[in-house]
Amino acid sequence: MANRMKDKVVIVTGAGSSGPGWGNGKAAAALYAREGARVLAVDYRRDAALETQEVIRSEGGECVAAVANVADSADVQRMAEACLEHFGRIDVLHNNVGIVEVGGPVETTEEAWQRVIAVNQTSVFLTAKHVVPHMLKQRAGAIVNIASIAAIRWIGFPYIAYSAAKAAMLAMTQNMAVQYASEGIRANCVLPGFMNTPLIREPLKETYGGDVERMIAQRDALTPTGRMGDGWDTAYAALFLASDEARYITGTSLVVDGGLTARCA
Template sequence: MTDTSAGRLAGKVAIVVGAGSSGEGWGNGKATAVLFARSGARILAVDRDERAAAETCDIIRSEGGTCETAQADVSSSADIAAMVEACLAQFGRIDILHNNVGISETGGPVEASEESWNRVIAINQTSIFLTCKHVLPVMERQRSGAIVNVASIAASRYIGFPYAAYSASKAAIVGLTRNIALQYAPLGIRANCVSPGLMNTPMIRKPLAASYGGEDEMIARRDAQCPMGHMGDAWDTAHAALFLASDEARYITAQELVVDGGLTATCVSP
């Protein structure tokens, strides 16, 4: 694939929350941070796992990009406030906020524990409330900014397993993003979602493999569910996020960009 991303984010500063990968290979946040850097942005790579953030940062720097790291628990308002201050101290502004943190735990209301529910909601949903709470005042002062939140088609579709908390949190992200977009549109700030479908990333392999009877079986079955015959990958999510973060999308806000190979357009149950 020809890389046409160069220069699309030139001069911009991007915070990528969840910039590390949860396992070997390319997760959505890692791919997005690297792609944003290749497009000219200076990156603050944020992750709870400092080593994962540093790995992403090393890739960016090895390619000649600019990147710093920050460690943060996304459910902690104090950590998020410190993240914002670190970005301003290093780069002086924040043009893009990309929220990519998320965990997936199976179980419906009966099977899932209250602890599991609260954990998923805190990490997937409350984290975006907190990052926006602390970043939006900066963007408001600048009279510009783009927020790109990663949701999921699980917000609107059953995808094969009961994910009560995951689905609820992702649906909340879509609603929160639209609310922010409309509130802040007069101030030059845009907010949109990317909603990936079935994606072959490190996040899904270990947690879900046992439910399918093994990783190979899981990949084969999930590939077969997709109209295009295969799952997407982290780069598909990253390229969608790049478009929404760039000035090419300057008149696009309050939208959900679905990246699912056509899955949600079908009427066939997963």
């Protein structure tokens, strides 16, 4: 193990994968642990959180799995309390939870809109509400929010609720960054582009005629580097922003997209 996160305690929400392979949250949790952090791996699904816990422990890392609905304030409060109970402090809050609903304002139901906003946006408000007070006591902390280039660009098909929630995340991050800068707390965003993770397979495949391999090939071709990124690309960007190497960086958005938005500009 390296030591970039030695003695740090990290909460990762959405720390499980939505299917086989390495999602953004699972990769981030594992990478933080490899760099010496103690990790609270939080997911809505117990089996997914436990899987991430097992991966980290099998590598000699320290991890505790926790179950929480991050769109529910009471659950989030229990999550923060569990982290303090197990580890005594919270140094990094990594908000990774995200769900996708394809559709514009006509196709998207009101129920789907509310669900996506609650899970993708309200969760960031709630985790900050219950975690930041502990960071304020420490006068130190880092928040890393995983947004998306969908917050700043049209990327090929409509998902209005997802784009709206991720765009709001950018503004929320900047607000927190400035408000708490003098208190030793930093807040930054990572904006992944096209990523080959388990999350894209079910929600997006119908947009490509139900053919997953066709979807992957087309998304690879659209990326200037010739391939999509993966969960590890997102994780390494988050690791940098969470680490003391980024101590003078706050209120920023780090785009991780293989040049896609640069070409679209």
